[in-house]
Each structure stands twice: as C-alpha cells, then as structure tokens.
Amino acid sequence: VGHLRAWRQPPVFFAAAYRFDNRFVLSLALSTLGAWFGFKLTRFGFQSAERLRVSALAYGAIVAGMAAGLRRLGIKPHFVDTHLHIAATAAFVALASGTWQGDASLVYQAGLLALATASIAYGIRHRQFAFVAYGAVYPYVGISLRLHAHWATWHAGYGVVSASAMAVLMVIVARRFGRDA
Amino acid sequence: MNLYATGDEERIHAAAQVREWTRSGLLDTSQGATLEAGLRTDLKRTNRYLRIALFIFGTIVVVATVRILDGGVRCLARISGRVVGDRRRVVFGVLANSSSGNSSSIASASKRPSPCGRWRCWPSEPPSHAIRPR
Numbered sequence: 001v002g003h004l005r006a007w008r009q010p011p012v013f014f015a016a017a018y019r020f021d022n023r024f025v026l027s028l029a030l031s032t033l034g035a036w037f038g039f040k041l042t043r044f045g046f047q048s049a050e051r052l053r054v055s056a057l058a059y060g061a062i063v064a065g066m067a068a069g070l071r072r073l074g075i076k077p078h079f080v081d082t083h084l085h086i087a088a089t090a091a092f093v094a095l096a097s098g099t100w101q102g103d104a105s106l107v108y109q110a111g112l113l114a115l116a117t118a119s120i121a122y123g124i125r126h127r128q129f130a131f132v133a134y135g136a137v138y139p140y141v142g143i144s145l146r147l148h149a150h151w152a153t154w155h156a157g158y159g160v161v162s163a164s165a166m167a168v169l170m171v172i173v174a175r176r177f178g179r180d181a
Numbered sequence: 182m183n184l185y186a187t188g189d190e191e192r193i194h195a196a197a198q199v200r201e202w203t204r205s206g207l208l209d210t211s212q213g214a215t216l217e218a219g220l221r222t223d224l225k226r227t228n229r230y231l232r233i234a235l236f237i238f239g240t241i242v243v244v245a246t247v248r249i250l251d252g253g254v255r256c257l258a259r260i261s262g263r264v265v266g267d268r269r270r271v272v273f274g275v276l277a278n279s280s281s282g283n284s285s286s287i288a289s290a291s292k293r294p295s296p297c298g299r300w301r302c303w304p305s306e307p308p309s310h311a312i313r314p315r
Contacts, residue, residue: 133230137237156252159245167238174231 010036023082030086034059050102053094060091081128088131091115092138100145112142129177133170140166189222196220 013029016022037059038052067083070076095115098108116135123131144162148155183190196217203213 129228130230133234137234156245156248159241163238163241167235170231170234174228177228
C-alpha cells in the first residue's frame with residue numbers, strides 16, 4: 001500500500017472500506033484524499049495559506065456531499081457520520097485559521113459562525129453531541145484569535161471568564177444529550 | 182467517599198455486563214432488554230466529546246488563572262519591595278542625620294533614588310551613601 005502513487009491510494013482505500021465495511025479504512029481513504037488535495041496544490045505552486053484554506057473548504061464540501069449522497073441513497077448509513085466528522089473538521093480548521101489574519105478575515109469569521117450554527121443545529125436534530133461541540137469550540141478559538149490579534153497582550157482574565165462560561169454552557173447543553181448510565 | 186450510591190454503581194456495572202453478554206451471544210436480545218430494564222438508574226453518562234471540550238476549556242482556565250496569580254505575586258513583590266526600600270531610606274537618613282548633626286540630610290537621604298531602580302528594595306547591605314556621616 002505504501003508504494004502506491006498518491007492519486008491511486010484514495011480509490012483503493014475507498015474500495016476496500018466499502019467491500020469490507022470498515023470505518024477505519026474509510027477514514028484512511030478520506031485522509032489520503034485530503035493529502036491528495038494538498039499534493040495537487042503544491043505541485044502547481046499553490047502554497048499560500050489562503051489557497052490551502054480554499055482547498056480545505058472544497059475538500060470539506062466534497063466529503064459532506066458524499067455523506068449526503070450516502071444518506072439519500074441509503075448506502076452504508078453508518079459511514080455517513082465518519083464523512084461528516086472529517087468534513088466538519090477540515091472546514092472548521094480552515095475557517096478558524098483565517099479569522100485573525102489576512103484581508104478576508106471577516107468573511108472567514110462570518111463563514112465560521114454560519115457553519116457553527118449549522119453544525120449545532122445538525123447535532124441537536126440528530127442527537128450528536130460531537131457536532132454541538134464542534135460548533136462551540138471552533139468559533140470560540142476563532143473569535144479568541146481575532147480578539148488577541150487586536151489586543152497587544154494576552155488577557156488572562158478573558159481566558160478565565162470566557163472558558164468558564166463555555167464550560168458551563170457545554171455542560172448545560174450536554175445534559176440534553178446524556179444517555180442512561 | 183463515593184458521590185454515587187453503591188446500589189446505582191452496582192446496577193450500572195451489571196447492566197454493562199448484560200450488554201456485553203448480549204453482544205457476545207450468551208443472551209438473546211429480548212433477554213438482554215428484559216434484564217437491562219430492571220437495572221435502570223436515574224443517572225446519565227457524560228459524552229466523550231463533552232469530556233474533551235471540558236478538558237480544553239479547563240486547560241485554558243487553569244493556564245489563565247496561573248498567569249493571573251503569577252502576575253499578582255510579581256506585583257505584590259514589587260510593591261512590598263518599594264515599601265521596604267522607602268522605610269530603609271528613612272531609617273538610614275535618620276542615622277546619617279544623628280551622626281552628622283545636619284537636619285536637611287533626612288530629607289535628602291529619603292529623596293535619594295534607589296540604586297536598584299524605582300521599584301526595587303535596597304540590597305541586603307545598606308547603601309554607603311545612606312550611612313556615611315557627612
């Protein structure tokens with residue numbers, strides 16, 4: 001497997017994951033697909049952070065589209081969450097990293113908040129706390145990075161108050177998701 | 182010291198074993214469901230993602246609190262150093278005045294800047310200009 005060329009790995013892993021019904025191999029296939037995205041960019045000289053963010057957003061959209069297709073067609077419904085976790089992680093990291101620098105930081109900030117809203121709504125609707133956590137943690141990181149980029153020094157009081165408030169909020173929300181012991 | 186009742190903990194442990202036996206085929210599904218129904222508790226189990234999120238925010242709170250405490254201790258040390266420095270300056274000024282008989286040396290000694298900087302106290306040995314009679 002290690003000797004396969006980069007563009008051949010994702011199809012092989014996808015085929016193996018669907019044939020043997022293995023989510024670990026599926027996550028490997030999705031990871032190699034993401035690596036192929038990055039490889040294609042560097043090959044053509046697109047190495048800037050902005051291009052990588054756009055590429056990560058495109059990758060997240062494609063993987064989320066695959067998840068929607070699987071759900072609609074009723075194929076391997078237990079694979080849907082794996083796709084969505086990876087798509088959400090790629091998109092959230094790309095958006096959060098763009099909130100504190102560059103000309104388009106406000107656009108990334110707005111996109112981050114919009115994606116967080118969608119993620120929290122999906123998590124509450126499908127009772128998946130992980131997506132609620134994504135929707136809370138990533139915007140917190142993005143907003144904090146943006147604030148600290150404007151402040152000259154790191155304000156420890158902000159860290160105590162905001163992180164305590166987030167922890168309390170998470171506990172309150174998580175009480176809806178708790179399963180019987 | 183236990184936060185939860187012993188009976189609840191025993192029921193949770195037994196329910197986990199029933200689920201394991203059902204998964205491994207020792208019990209069929211209906212038997213497992215019947216047994217589990219009798220082992221219910223009012224407790225809720227926390228989510229793994231909640232624990233991860235709490236760990237992240239808890240780490241931020243701890244790091245920020247340590248920084249605040251560290252800053253407070255440094256500030257207190259500076260303030261206490263300034264107070265000690267002022268007191269020593271006055272004492273040494275009085276000593277200098279009594280040995281030389283010059284009343285204006287009290288004020289001049291107490292107004293003299295600290296050799297270690299504005300916020301530092303005097304070094305362990307008193308400065309030579311404060312005790313030397315004029």
